[in-house]
Amino acid sequence: MVALTEMVALEQRGDIALILVDNPPVNALSHGVRLGLLKGFEQVAADDSVKGVVLACRGRTFIAGADITEFGKPAKTPGLEEPQVAMENCPKPVVAAIHGTALGGGLEIAMCAHYRVGAPAARYGQPEVKLGLIPGAGGTQRLPRVTGVAKALEMCAIGDPIGSEEALATGLIDKIIEGDLIDGAVAYAEELVAAAAPLKKIRDRDEKIDEARADRSVFDAFRKRIARKTRNFEAPAKNVDLIEATLDVSFDEGIKQEQAAFQTLMAGRQSEAQRYYFFSEREAAKVPDIPRETPLRDVKSVGILGAGTMGGGIAMNFLNAGIPVKIVERDKDALDRGIDVVRKNYQRSAKSGRFTMEQVEERMSLLEPGTDKSVFGEVDMVIEAVFELMPLKKTIFAELDGIAREGAILATNTSALNVNEIAAVTKRPEDVIGTHFFSPANVMKLLEIVRAEKTAPDVLATTLKVAKAIGKVPAVVGVAPGFVGNRMLAQRGIEAETMIMEGAPPAQVDSVLYGFGMPMGPFAMSDLAGLDVGWDPDNTSSRTIREALCESGRRGQKNGRGYYTYDPETRAPTPDPEVLEIIRGFAEKRGVAHRDDITDEEILDRCLLPMVNMGAKILEEGKAMRSSDIDVVWVNGYGWPVYEGGPMFWAEGQGLDTVAAKITAYGAKLGGEHWELSPLIEKLASEGKSFQELEPQAIR
Ligand code: 3HC
Numbered sequence: 001m002v003a004l005t006e007m008v009a010l011e012q013r014g015d016i017a018l019i020l021v022d023n024p025p026v027n028a029l030s031h032g033v034r035l036g037l038l039k040g041f042e043q044v045a046a047d048d049s050v051k052g053v054v055l056a057c058r059g060r061t062f063i064a065g066a067d068i069t070e071f072g073k074p075a076k077t078p079g080l081e082e083p084q085v086a087m088e089n090c091p092k093p094v095v096a097a098i099h100g101t102a103l104g105g106g107l108e109i110a111m112c113a114h115y116r117v118g119a120p121a122a123r124y125g126q127p128e129v130k131l132g133l134i135p136g137a138g139g140t141q142r143l144p145r146v147t148g149v150a151k152a153l154e155m156c157a158i159g160d161p162i163g164s165e166e167a168l169a170t171g172l173i174d175k176i177i178e179g180d181l182i183d184g185a186v187a188y189a190e191e192l193v194a195a196a197a198p199l200k201k202i203r204d205r206d207e208k209i210d211e212a213r214a215d216r217s218v219f220d221a222f223r224k225r226i227a228r229k230t231r232n233f234e235a236p237a238k239n240v241d242l243i244e245a246t247l248d249v250s251f252d253e254g255i256k257q258e259q260a261a262f263q264t265l266m267a268g269r270q271s272e273a274q275r276y277y278f279f280s281e282r283e284a285a286k287v288p289d290i291p292r293e294t295p296l297r298d299v300k301s302v303g304i305l306g307a308g309t310m311g312g313g314i315a316m317n318f319l320n321a322g323i324p325v326k327i328v329e330r331d332k333d334a335l336d337r338g339i340d341v342v343r344k345n346y347q348r349s350a351k352s353g354r355f356t357m358e359q360v361e362e363r364m365s366l367l368e369p370g371t372d373k374s375v376f377g378e379v380d381m382v383i384e385a386v387f388e389l390m391p392l393k394k395t396i397f398a399e400l401d402g403i404a405r406e407g408a409i410l411a412t413n414t415s416a417l418n419v420n421e422i423a424a425v426t427k428r429p430e431d432v433i434g435t436h437f438f439s440p441a442n443v444m445k446l447l448e449i450v451r452a453e454k455t456a457p458d459v460l461a462t463t464l465k466v467a468k469a470i471g472k473v474p475a476v477v478g479v480a481p482g483f484v485g486n487r488m489l490a491q492r493g494i495e496a497e498t499m500i501m502e503g504a505p506p507a508q509v510d511s512v513l514y515g516f517g518m519p520m521g522p523f524a525m526s527d528l529a530g531l532d533v534g535w536d537p538d539n540t541s542s543r544t545i546r547e548a549l550c551e552s553g554r555r556g557q558k559n560g561r562g563y564y565t566y567d568p569e570t571r572a573p574t575p576d577p578e579v580l581e582i583i584r585g586f587a588e589k590r591g592v593a594h595r596d597d598i599t600d601e602e603i604l605d606r607c608l609l610p611m612v613n614m615g616a617k618i619l620e621e622g623k624a625m626r627s628s629d630i631d632v633v634w635v636n637g638y639g640w641p642v643y644e645g646g647p648m649f650w651a652e653g654q655g656l657d658t659v660a661a662k663i664t665a666y667g668a669k670l671g672g673e674h675w676e677l678s679p680l681i682e683k684l685a686s687e688g689k690s691f692q693e694l695e696p697q698a699i700r
């Protein structure tokens with residue numbers, strides 16, 4: 001074994017040279033890897049004792065892509081192209097042996113081998129689009145030549161990886177190797193040498209491109225298919241254009257166009273935001289005052305109390321991950337209703353092809369319904385999801401304290417109550433934590449993990465691990481009303497409501513936020529949730545616009561009339577003059593002067609700036625560890641467009657000095673606590689610093 005660089009080694013096995021990459025954790029294409037690959041392929045090309053070559057990786061995965069930490073820094077030679085050319089032009093058959101994930105530049109390197117073999121569980125993908133990019137090392141030009149354009153469009157413009165079976169079927173790999181991958185790949189290389197197999201270069205293969213020329217409609221059909229999901233994103237369309245270019249320009253010209261587009265996207269704000277977001281999600285799982293090696297508790301079974309909207313959805317996450325759940329309700333009827341909803345949700349997934357019926361039954365068999373809490377004595381973690389009433393939660397936690405075994409984690413799904421108070425009724429507040437799931441809990445990725453005053457470090461670390469096991473993106477937050485997400489949302493709500501009183505139609509406010517990239521605006525969201533949530537018809541007196549709408553029979557989407565009127569067939573919303581009348585009447589009673597000059601810019605500022613201001617106050621209070629955690633909450637919990645990074649990243653892009661000046665000016669005009677400038681913003685702005693420069697802090 002010879003070390004070519006500190007990250008790449010060369011070994012000879014008979015006639016076959018083995019080039020081994022070793023750059024933990026994911027074998028990213030850092031400078032040392034690129035240099036090692038270049039040296040390795042130059043060396044084996046010149047070495048007469050080598051007849052064939054295998055490229056493989058040590059550790060948990062094949063090359064998972066370019067080293068994203070190098071992006072945005074001055075480029076260091078060699079780039080990726082030099083080793084790729086050396087590999088593709090190697091006069092001996094080159095086999096890439098893939099395990100784990102071959103992603104981005106990793107797959108692009110593999111596509112320069114003459115042959116590819118994969119472990120059964122390997123995954124192959126071009127996820128650059130998720131970083132606001134296109135593959136920048138030939139992916140858009142080579143992939144369609146090997147898989148055909150339809151699959152390449154999906155892989156590049158959507159970015160989801162495929163497995164070995166599919167890779168074999170599409171021609172992306174030549175063989176699946178059971179057993180030891182490197183041994184299998186070396187044996188395969190020997191066979192290729194013995195058979196004097198051709199040195200297949202994907203760049204020269206045009207048959208699948210010729211096929212696509214016969215029917216170009218696939219491109220527009222694909223553009224239409226992804227239009228809604230990729231609204232406002234720059235990278236997906238660029239991926240499609242470049243794959244379409246394979247039909248019209250030579251390989252070399254295609255590569256030139258790809259490289260130019262890659263550089264443009266890389267320099268753009270969208271990719272910067274998406275790369276920031278990639279690391280933010282990973283940072284969010286790290287707690288500065290809890291070491292990585294903290295011993296964790298075992299969570300092999302879970303109890304859930306309450307099988308309502310949230311309890312059922314929460315249960316599904318665990319069942320999907322193969323973790324058994326005991327779910328308990330207060331009576332048989334409520335229990336049956338809850339279980340029925342879970343089953344129906346699964347059946348819907350089965351109908352849409354996401355699960356087989358067998359998988360549904362497998363999941364349901366892990367669910368043990370009951371009405372007796374004493375079964376919680378057998379589980380490792382209990383999650384309470386009963387009504388949002390403090391006295392009830394306190395009674396329940398006192399009971400759980402008597403039932404749960406020593407060391408079990410006791411979690412509450414409260415959306416606003418004080419977790420310290422709940423924990424205080426137990427004799428083990430260190431085992432109590434908040435797990436704030438978002439609705440629908442089986443779909444929404446975000447989990448706000450509430451670290452209470454006395455929560456033990458290993459309880460928090462274990463809950464973070466549980467979150468990952470059930471496919472959630474966690475953000476650790478402190479005890480505060482509404483935690484991070486809902487607390488910030490409330491600030492937006494105040495201004496949105498004020499603006500419609502001043503004369504901005506709800507449809508204008510909604511369309512500004514939708515245009516910005518949110519899935520919907522606040523009024524469409526209220527209609528969806530139901531205007532009558534928490535409304536008491538026996539105790540109503542037009543205190544809010546919402547109440548006034550309920551009083552005139554407008555309950556939201558559920559009865560086809562809310563801030564909008566909904567088409568009974570298509571459910572399409574149309575603004576309704578009656579609503580404007582109700583709002584105007586309400587505003588007049590409040591003495592709010594009508595304005596006709598509210599611009600889209602003002603709407604965006606007044607919706608987003610109070611959120612940012614609150615985000616900063618949350619940091620000041622020590623209720624979030626870092627600004628990027630707040631962004632994780634907003635992207636995963638509320639559909640904040642990832643190409644805008646999150647509210648805190650967005651604010652930095654505006655310039656914190658501009659943000660401070662605007663908040664001060666609006667505050668002077670409009671008043672209200674939500675416009676009182678956060679001292680943290682003021683300080684950072686005056687020092688010319690950003691939120692990202694703050695050290696992560698412990699939750700207080
Ligand atoms: N560059 C640098 N660091 C990377 C990285 C990359 N491409 N991919 C992952 N990492 C780091 C993570 O930040 C994390 O670091 P940390 O432990 O300090 O937080 C560590 O590797 C482990 O990552 P995960 O926690 O995500 O580990 P998982 O096992 O859950 O997932 C993975 C592994 C599937 C490889 C996932 O990390 C991933 O999807 N990575 C990104 C892959 C990607 O986007 N590749 C394309 C890059 S762009 C490109 O190649 C451009 C080319 O076309 C020119």
Ligand code: NAI
Pocket residue numbers: 305306307308309310311328329330334338385386387388389413414415416436437438439
């Ligand atoms: P829900 O009303 O749909 O369900 C609550 C369930 O708890 C009911 O089925 C009820 O029968 C059961 N229950 C009440 N008392 C019980 C007892 N003593 N023992 C056993 N079961 C009992 O309410 P939902 O929406 O599921 O909310 C549950 C919790 O989750 C609340 O704390 C809420 O604030 C929180 N939450 C709700 C969200 C939402 O969007 N609905 C989002 C995030 C959190």
